[in-house]
């Protein structure tokens with residue numbers, strides 16, 4: 380039983396406790412250890428913050444930093460498998476900088492992500508989704524089809540590549556590179572340096588091409604942009620594109636994949652949504668709360684801080700458990716119940732404070748259109764393997780490796796024009 384579960388004094392992030400039934404672990408931590416000692420990938424012992432109030436405090440307070448270089452800590456790049464000499468491309472983006480550098484970079488790109496710009500994307504996203512559902516139907520009516528590879532991956536890749544103006548023939552390469560660079564699977568670690576090289580060099584070439592031949596896309600706009608006459612340099616541009624690709628793809632893939640899984644495992648709620656499509660946007664927020672695609676993020680403690688009597692010294696790296704915070708019963712009644720009609724979007728899945736996810740509106744929109752389309756097009760959608768055979772990634776970017784389904788769909792009768800980017 381949950382209450383009787385014994386947790387080691389120091390929890391290893393690679394242990395099953397974090398990857399199989401982790402919510403049971405988090406329940407225990409929320410009750411017993413708001414600040415928990417954890418062994419990180421590189422062997423360091425770090426503190427991990429779990430409760431909603433503490434997580435929100437850390438994310439919003441300027442005394443916590445995101446900039447590893449201020450703390451002479453380049454271990455992230457090493458652990459991540461970034462090749463020597465490419466660290467700048469990994470670090471010099473807004474997520475790894477504090478204000479005022481953060482403010483400058485965020486301001487430049489945020490013009491491309493205003494609520495109006497995102498809302499304007501709705502028809503095009505709907506078109507891509509309709510095309511993908513058609514493809515899924517063709518493959519999945521007679522045999523199982525992998526919803527992750529054929530749907531959940533393809534939509535965010537198509538959307539971000541279109542936004543950035545990346546040619547369609549490169550979408551699959553992009554998807555493969557990003558999947559490898561964010562993976563914690565020991566089997567793919569040795570592929571990482573080559574994937575980073577492939578991705579970063581490709582982006583560099585694209586930047587040079589757009590400099591000379593600008594198009595009507597976000598990358599061209601970024602290349603041309605000036606901020607107080609201070610053009611973004613190559614490293615800043617590569618790093619920004621890299622961040623948008625990684626932050627915008629792997630996360631949204633998992634929102635769509637996990638959202639579909641939740642619909643398959645909660646058929647009564649799926650039926651409710653088919654009858655009440657107005658609830659879909661709220662349902663996506665509940666999916667994000669219930670299974671956060673980014674489970675854990677980090678900060679450096681710039682000034683000594685105390686949590687309930689435990690002093691964390693300046694210079695420490697701490698882990699911030701967004702998933703646990705989203706299940707904190709002090710904040711969410713019946714926190715472990717999935718309820719598409721909950722009507723509470725106060726989860727911390729997109730972070731909080733100055734680094735609040737730039738792509739939150741886009742991710743929500745993609746999730747809403749994708750899952751609504753899936754429910755409507757395939758009322759008989761079913762899992763093609765027993766639930767116990769599904770494999771969840773052992774990484775803090777959480778999601779399913781594969782989700783084999785049968786669509787049992789009607790013949791594809793989309794009347795929307797066939798888009799050219801969604802194959």
Ligand code: HEM
Nearest residue numbers: 473474626627630631634676728729730734736737738742
């Ligand atoms: C379900 C999908 C997504 C989730 C769960 C998610 C989650 C997050 C989280 C937790 C952060 C803050 C990290 C921190 O403070 O340490 C963040 C930041 C960020 N996200 Fe997302 N994200 C998603 C989709 C996207 C998309 C679609 C884009 C862009 C196309 C995007 C771009 C960014 C950027 C640029 C930042 C850095 C913002 C800053 O540092 O000011 N994200 N995201």
